[in-house]
Amino acid sequence: MPPTQPVKIAVRKLGKVFSSGAGSVRALDEIVLDVHDGEFLCLLGPSGCGKTTLLRVMAGLERPSSGTIDMRHDDPSRSLSAVVFQDYSVFPWKTIRENVIFPLLQTGVRRARAKEIADHWLAQLDLSGFENAYPDTVSGGMKQRVAIARALAVEPETLLMDEPLAALDAQLRLLLQEKLLDLWQANQNTVVFVTHSIDEALLLGDRIAVMSARPGRIATVIDVPFDRPRHPDEIRASPDFAALRDEIWHRLRRELQPA
Numbered sequence: 001m002p003p004t005q006p007v008k009i010a011v012r013k014l015g016k017v018f019s020s021g022a023g024s025v026r027a028l029d030e031i032v033l034d035v036h037d038g039e040f041l042c043l044l045g046p047s048g049c050g051k052t053t054l055l056r057v058m059a060g061l062e063r064p065s066s067g068t069i070d071m072r073h074d075d076p077s078r079s080l081s082a083v084v085f086q087d088y089s090v091f092p093w094k095t096i097r098e099n100v101i102f103p104l105l106q107t108g109v110r111r112a113r114a115k116e117i118a119d120h121w122l123a124q125l126d127l128s129g130f131e132n133a134y135p136d137t138v139s140g141g142m143k144q145r146v147a148i149a150r151a152l153a154v155e156p157e158t159l160l161m162d163e164p165l166a167a168l169d170a171q172l173r174l175l176l177q178e179k180l181l182d183l184w185q186a187n188q189n190t191v192v193f194v195t196h197s198i199d200e201a202l203l204l205g206d207r208i209a210v211m212s213a214r215p216g217r218i219a220t221v222i223d224v225p226f227d228r229p230r231h232p233d234e235i236r237a238s239p240d241f242a243a244l245r246d247e248i249w250h251r252l253r254r255e256l257q258p259a
């Protein structure tokens, strides 16, 4: 649906150039994009087009070379944003519970309360019973659920996710997509979600920003018409799904093989 909520993240003419002794790479060029309150926005584009770079700029992990990015922070008691990366970025030397507690302690939450919050989010991610396990003793899917629990536990106003399901096998990926749909339905965070998968973007996103080949620009933004709460099997079987998937694929193909 076209967004009706106020703008949460405003990206204006954003450019990013990486310079090194070997030369420079223009990763992003004149990106203009609005992300709205409570919106699930997917970023899709050819490999190397700058999706991760854009997400890292949003997270404050990279500085723009030009242009601006403005992210509204409404509630100082909540974190502005939290990031989930592809590679299960959990601390192997901490237990699963301590992984989730850690950022809460950093923000000043007392340990007893942090434990309660951690256990709540671990239960939401179906990890009850594994609180005292170490990440390396559980599966990749579970590690990624720990990373998601840790990100959600700080109640971020915006959740930034960089291909969080890409390293999982196909079946596990479908299950975690369903989990993310449920979590979004319950919490309605603003989410920016990088993916290579058109199907995943259509299933999860309210809108899909398709990027051009490097230097990345926003080639087009597609409204996803499916009502929420969403039922993945029904959506995948719908004619709209097939038509949109074709439309997006043809758009991406133009980026991959310019005329």
Ligand SMILES: Nc1ncnc2c1ncn2[C@@H]1O[C@H](COP(=O)(O)OP(=O)(O)OP(=O)(O)O)[C@@H](O)[C@H]1O
Binding pocket: 018, 019, 025, 026, 027, 045, 046, 047, 048, 049, 050, 051, 052, 053, 054, 214
């Ligand atoms: N720290 C860096 N130093 C130099 N170049 C970089 C750096 N980070 C990214 N790049 C380059 O910027 C471009 C965009 O990279 P980025 O990882 O953002 O793309 P992407 O769309 O996320 O790629 P993929 O889909 O393959 O993950 C690439 O050419 C990459 O090599």
